[in-house]
Amino acid sequence: MITIVPASLKDTEILALLGRLTYSESHGHFINNKEDLFKYNNEAFSIEKTKKELQNSNNLYWIAYVDKLPVGYAKLVLNTNNIQVDSKKQCRLERIYVLQEFLGKKVGYELYTTVFNNSKELGFKQLWLTTYIKNENAIQFYKKLGFEIVGDYEFMVNGKAFENLVFSKKINS
């Protein structure tokens, strides 16, 4: 059974570890230099950074559990505007990641639904996100959910640029 639970400071270690594992599983093969990946993970998913992000009230996290095991998470960032998105009331689905072994079992859909419903309840009009141009799984997933490409964006990993697409979806209220 899939359960989606809001995350708080007590979940720091789970989020840091899930963040690191799911990023390596899904993006590790795109990064040729494994040292770059290791450095990125150390910085992006350190306990300290994860704690700080959880303490920022603009960040909302959820953890997905399958039979009580944490297998995925999502991070929603409130009030973060992208000029390529058509609204002043925007929020960003910054991360939605599921462990490889649990892909294709609707965990991503349950996380997304929670994020979307919360964005709506909070009065946002557009939900946007970015994804790597070669991340075909995520691109198919977002298209299926009704997101449209509205622009592009360069994502940096240790000084190296990776071309990303910006997707957005209107939130009807």
Ligand SMILES: CC(C)(COP(=O)(O)OP(=O)(O)OC[C@H]1O[C@@H](n2cnc3c(N)ncnc32)[C@H](O)[C@@H]1OP(=O)(O)O)[C@@H](O)C(=O)NCCC(=O)NCCS
């Ligand atoms: C993107 C991601 C979150 C999707 O989660 P998931 O649990 O595998 O997807 P779900 O099982 O909930 O699928 C939901 C719908 O999307 C579709 N979908 C998911 N992955 C798909 C793929 N690779 N190709 C086509 N459709 C796909 C499913 O078929 C399903 O549609 P259906 O209800 O009609 O069957 C997951 O692939 C993931 O974590 N990837 C690695 C991390 C990542 O790249 N995150 C995004 C970073 S921007």
